[in-house]
Amino acid sequence: MDLLQNLSLGFSVALTLKNILYCFFGTAIGTLVGVLPGIGTPSTVALLLPLTYGLDPTTALIMLAGIYYGAQYGCSTTSILINVPGEPSGVITVLDGYQMARQGRAGEALLVSAVGSLFGGCVATVVVAAFGPVLVNVALKFSAAEYFSLMVLGLSAAVVLARGSVIKAIGMVFLGLLLSLAGTDVTSGTRRFTFGVVELYDGLDFVVVAMGILGITELIVNLEETEEQRESFTKSMKGMGIWRLSREEFGRAWPASVRGTVIGSALGILPGGGALLSSFASYTIEKKLAKEPERFGRGAIEGVAGPESANNAGAQTSFIPMLTLGIPSNVVMALMIGALMMHNIQPGPEVMTKNPNLFWGLVASMWVGNFMLVILNLPLIGIWIKLLTVKYRLLYPAILAVCCIGVYTVTNSGTNVLLMGVFGAFGYVLVKLQFEPAPLLLAFVLGPMMEENLRRAMTISRGSPAVFVTRPISLVLLAVAAFLLLAVLVPSIAKRREKTF
Amino acid sequence: MQIRDKKDFVSGLLLVVLGAGALLVVRNYRMGTAYRMGPGYFPVVLSLLLITVGIIIVGLAFRSAEVKFPNLAWRPLIIVSAAVILFGLILKGAGLALTTLVMVVASRIARPGYRWVETVVLGVVISVACAGIFYFGLGIQMPLLPSW
Numbered sequence A: 001m002d003l004l005q006n007l008s009l010g011f012s013v014a015l016t017l018k019n020i021l022y023c024f025f026g027t028a029i030g031t032l033v034g035v036l037p038g039i040g041t042p043s044t045v046a047l048l049l050p051l052t053y054g055l056d057p058t059t060a061l062i063m064l065a066g067i068y069y070g071a072q073y074g075c076s077t078t079s080i081l082i083n084v085p086g087e088p089s090g091v092i093t094v095l096d097g098y099q100m101a102r103q104g105r106a107g108e109a110l111l112v113s114a115v116g117s118l119f120g121g122c123v124a125t126v127v128v129a130a131f132g133p134v135l136v137n138v139a140l141k142f143s144a145a146e147y148f149s150l151m152v153l154g155l156s157a158a159v160v161l162a163r164g165s166v167i168k169a170i171g172m173v174f175l176g177l178l179l180s181l182a183g184t185d186v187t188s189g190t191r192r193f194t195f196g197v198v199e200l201y202d203g204l205d206f207v208v209v210a211m212g213i214l215g216i217t218e219l220i221v222n223l224e225e226t227e228e229q230r231e232s233f234t235k236s237m238k239g240m241g242i243w244r245l246s247r248e249e250f251g252r253a254w255p256a257s258v259r260g261t262v263i264g265s266a267l268g269i270l271p272g273g274g275a276l277l278s279s280f281a282s283y284t285i286e287k288k289l290a291k292e293p294e295r296f297g298r299g300a301i302e303g304v305a306g307p308e309s310a311n312n313a314g315a316q317t318s319f320i321p322m323l324t325l326g327i328p329s330n331v332v333m334a335l336m337i338g339a340l341m342m343h344n345i346q347p348g349p350e351v352m353t354k355n356p357n358l359f360w361g362l363v364a365s366m367w368v369g370n371f372m373l374v375i376l377n378l379p380l381i382g383i384w385i386k387l388l389t390v391k392y393r394l395l396y397p398a399i400l401a402v403c404c405i406g407v408y409t410v411t412n413s414g415t416n417v418l419l420m421g422v423f424g425a426f427g428y429v430l431v432k433l434q435f436e437p438a439p440l441l442l443a444f445v446l447g448p449m450m451e452e453n454l455r456r457a458m459t460i461s462r463g464s465p466a467v468f469v470t471r472p473i474s475l476v477l478l479a480v481a482a483f484l485l486l487a488v489l490v491p492s493i494a495k496r497r498e499k500t501f
Numbered sequence B: 001m002q003i004r005d006k007k008d009f010v011s012g013l014l015l016v017v018l019g020a021g022a023l024l025v026v027r028n029y030r031m032g033t034a035y036r037m038g039p040g041y042f043p044v045v046l047s048l049l050l051i052t053v054g055i056i057i058v059g060l061a062f063r064s065a066e067v068k069f070p071n072l073a074w075r076p077l078i079i080v081s082a083a084v085i086l087f088g089l090i091l092k093g094a095g096l097a098l099t100t101l102v103m104v105v106a107s108r109i110a111r112p113g114y115r116w117v118e119t120v121v122l123g124v125v126i127s128v129a130c131a132g133i134f135y136f137g138l139g140i141q142m143p144l145l146p147s148w
Helices: A002-014 A017-035 A041-048 A057-082 A088-102 A106-139 A144-161 A166-180 A206-224 A227-236 A247-269 A275-289 A302-317 A319-325 A331-342 A350-354 A356-387 A392-411 A414-432 A437-460 A472-489 A491-500 B006-026 B041-061 B074-110 B116-137
Strands: none
Touching: A002 A017, A002 A106, A002 A356, A017 A041, A017 A057, A017 A356, A041 A057, A041 A206, A041 A331, A041 A392, A057 A088, A057 A106, A057 A302, A057 A331, A057 A356, A088 A106, A088 A275, A088 A302, A106 A247, A106 A302, A106 A319, A106 A350, A106 A356, A144 A166, A144 A437, A144 A472, A166 A437, A166 A472, A166 B006, A166 B041, A206 A331, A206 A392, A206 A414, A206 A437, A206 B074, A247 A275, A247 A302, A247 A319, A275 A302, A302 A319, A319 A331, A319 A350, A319 A356, A331 A437, A350 A356, A392 A414, A392 B074, A392 B116, A414 A437, A414 B074, A437 B041, B006 B041, B074 B116
């Protein structure tokens, strides 16, 4: 069996002491930022990205991945106990999880969400292991035209799934693509948008843009709120209740968890999908399937088990397009691609064939990490809750210092720190004008590859754009992209969409 | 005609200005043809698309519901980005320890009413911790102490 051989290779990588240790760091940090509202997963991954430069790429990715799925665990804790989602994907868990806690069933809610997440995560990892190689085989047959169309599809999905105005999200895509072109053009050697700044000859660093627009912007937004708003969260904590499930509740929870896992695994693969969409879809379906839908919103255990399994499953399978096609399905995956590039690994189907250690080691580490999370985190919930009382006014200067030092280390240049400050201010203006940063960052990652593939496809076709519609796979990809965009641009659907998010 | 959605009006305008600015810079690069694209081809297309999107947003702002321009929190905006820029400017000369201290103290101006004692103590603690973790712990290459 090929799969078993590959997995044993993966475990031999993931179970080295060093990788276990970094997997633990990643999941612990992930849980921490998941628990803390106001510190997002993308900005944390961006923050730690430069610090992984010294690690070997596999270890770096194992740790960064741990942050991502660790945060999915952490945010359920905050959602259930504090009635505030620690992360956007925890919004759904708040609905029934907090109600359970109010009824003195917090222990059950936490248990169900942890076990549900573990189940979802483990199953989805199997999906990654089984589905990844299949997709790689397809992707290896792609030519420049298919790649370009695939990126168009990825960006369209990012636009469709961004919150708020569609047209503004499209604007962010074009702006992100433009920003990504700064630096020396590979084909002609022309320096574009460098304004004579030597540091820009190699292009704008993704870490600089991401940390500015995510990290610094988030910090400014948080400082805008008054302190009282943030601190009142911790006062509403209730008793934990019992730590076991009755047979009846278990009977309700497990089918929801299985359904959530299937939904999450499927939606996570889609570009633009991932944790948030998965948990939302799962909750909707559980409510539809329930005999008494009125229980939902009043502490229905299915409303915790389903979405929690779904968001963790979605978090795992969203690695598939990143690892196999080099196309990020969300901002965190874009950051992972940034990490790969920092280590001179070109993301795409070659990762699996050229760096099997990295691919399979990462897959295996997801199992290790998921188990570690349940074993370590359930007893530690008390400590995580204590951390919620750390005042933001003491926390933010420390976050700022780590941001600055981190960005400085990428190229040992103060100019990058300066640029991060500029992008932070720019990001704040964008947020205030209700532009979503996610499409910009995805476009920024894809920009250079997009230009490269466009050029190549057009050269092969001798300048005829027909190449994108005469090749069948490319045509299908473009048609799906067009369908997605049309679907949201039709006003009636656009209105309904605003309601759902 | 009246500008109803002031937020979107400014949003669209911002994209138009950015697109036009990019076009100004890009016009010096060789365009090439669709067959052999020069360094100017893709950016010119993108700039034009960006301007188009901006114009559409501006246009829609005349027809939508009344929306006021959002209030910007100028104080944290300016102080935080200035603190970061300051860090970038002085690190090479002033070294990690002093730069971090200065940056922390500067960033605390972002909110009024913080106690000075707390600010200074916090600055020293973060500065020492960063020096310990990044300079001594991770061995990151950067000056620790001022070079003058």
